[in-house]
Amino acid sequence: MGHSLGCVLLTGSTGYIASHTWLALEAAGRQVVGVDSLVNSSAVVLDRLVSLSGGQPKHFIKGDVRDAQVLDACFDLAAKQGRPITAVIHFAALKAVGESVEKPLEYFDNNIGGLISVCRAMERHGARTLVFSSSATVYGQPERLPITEDAALRATNPYGQTKLIGEELLRELERSDPRWRIGWLRYFNPVGAHPSGQIGEDPRGIPNNLMPYVAQVAVGKRTHLNVFGQDYDTPDGTGVRDYIHVCDLAEGHVAALRYLDEQQRSLTVNLGTGQGYSVVDVAQAYERASGKAIPLVYAPRRAGDVAACYADPTLAETLMGWKARRGLDDMCADSWRWQSLNPQGFEG
Numbered sequence: 001m002g003h004s005l006g007c008v009l010l011t012g013s014t015g016y017i018a019s020h021t022w023l024a025l026e027a028a029g030r031q032v033v034g035v036d037s038l039v040n041s042s043a044v045v046l047d048r049l050v051s052l053s054g055g056q057p058k059h060f061i062k063g064d065v066r067d068a069q070v071l072d073a074c075f076d077l078a079a080k081q082g083r084p085i086t087a088v089i090h091f092a093a094l095k096a097v098g099e100s101v102e103k104p105l106e107y108f109d110n111n112i113g114g115l116i117s118v119c120r121a122m123e124r125h126g127a128r129t130l131v132f133s134s135s136a137t138v139y140g141q142p143e144r145l146p147i148t149e150d151a152a153l154r155a156t157n158p159y160g161q162t163k164l165i166g167e168e169l170l171r172e173l174e175r176s177d178p179r180w181r182i183g184w185l186r187y188f189n190p191v192g193a194h195p196s197g198q199i200g201e202d203p204r205g206i207p208n209n210l211m212p213y214v215a216q217v218a219v220g221k222r223t224h225l226n227v228f229g230q231d232y233d234t235p236d237g238t239g240v241r242d243y244i245h246v247c248d249l250a251e252g253h254v255a256a257l258r259y260l261d262e263q264q265r266s267l268t269v270n271l272g273t274g275q276g277y278s279v280v281d282v283a284q285a286y287e288r289a290s291g292k293a294i295p296l297v298y299a300p301r302r303a304g305d306v307a308a309c310y311a312d313p314t315l316a317e318t319l320m321g322w323k324a325r326r327g328l329d330d331m332c333a334d335s336w337r338w339q340s341l342n343p344q345g346f347e348g
């Protein structure tokens with residue numbers, strides 16, 4: 001309290017999670033500059049964000065975070081407005097597990113190269129508060145459930161490796177210079193959309209993830225859901241995950257930045273609900289939310305999947321006073337509103 005907060009740079013700013021976080025930051029009174037190469041998002045997001053915030057203009061630079069000049073331009077833009085960037089939330093990354101197995105060099109280059117470039121730019125401009133988009137993927141096959149932050153870390157694919165290496169790189173950076181304040185946020189399974197239905201997840205091609213796939217079945221773009229595995233050691237035999245509403249996740253970033261600023265110390269927390277739901281639970285909840293049938297076809301297990309993965313989210317509540325408020329029915333209702341209003345996504 002009392003000190004004026006600087007501007008926040010969002011990398012990957014037109015992506016799924018960042019776009020929701022942009023609104024949450026503005027709602028909390030923070031100024032934002034966004035940067036994105038648009039490799040996996042649409043510039044239409046910016047128009048939607050402007051209208052969702054009552055016409056407030058958006059400061060955005062199109063470019064790749066591996067390009068130092070692009071990042072310098074972001075810092076200069078904010079400084080020119082009299083509100084220098086004091087914190088960065090680094091969302092920009094490639095995130096498709098299967099693609100990472102096919103193209104490991106691209107994933108390491110983008111995700112590790114991008115992170116190094118962002119940290120170097122921050123040092124050039126004297127900003128040392130960073131929030132990093134990590135993932136429950138760093139827990140690999142969990143030994144105990146629910147998962148606490150002190151669990152063993154291991155990667156099971158190149159994408160996961162980039163998150164694990166990214167986490168470790170930042171631990172070394174913090175050790176080297178204690179002026180760094182770093183938030184390691186491990187997201188569980190982000191789903192849902194802004195309640196307006198104006199922004200949401202818009203995957204390119206066939207969705208890899210469960211809820212966007214279910215959404216496309218509900219809207220009639222796909223005939224049925226392939227359920228990957230029915231013999232897991234879970235109540236109904238299908239995989240169990242901790243789905244978290246993207247707006248709760250967005251608010252978690254606001255809480256993390258507040259913690260880093262006020263407590264002047266770093267933070268490693270799970271962002272999940274603590275509640276596990278099966279594939280069948282999700283399909284049934286989506287049927288209720290949409291009024292559409294989701295036909296299920298049982299298929300073999302997907303390589304690399306674990307039976308169950310859900311967070312112990314208590315540390316985030318203890319440290320930052322944040323917890324997820326929205327339930328599975330909200331996640332499905334908001335996903336459905338986005339999907340039915342935008343059947344072709346942002347470019348439709």
Ligand code: NAD
Nearest residue numbers: 012015016017037038039040041064065091092093133135
């Ligand atoms: P997303 O693909 O919607 O957003 C990422 C954005 O980064 C995209 O807009 C993309 O165009 C941009 N980008 C990628 N590489 C870039 C680069 N080199 N320079 C500039 N922009 C670049 O994905 P998301 O789901 O919003 O994920 C955001 C972050 O959260 C990622 O780091 C992801 O690994 C992490 N994460 C996501 C999930 C999930 O299930 N969605 C779970 C855990 C962690």
Ligand code: WQD
Nearest residue numbers: 097135137208209210213226227228239240241279302305
């Ligand atoms: C959920 C459940 C599938 C699709 C992935 C990444 C992880 C993180 C979040 C970034 C599983 C089942 C899915 C389908 C299905 N991302 N499923 N049919 O695998 O928990 O996590 O996204 O960090 O790193 O691995 O999420 O949504 O792909 O799958 O039966 O068509 O749905 O087997 O049980 P996952 P998901």
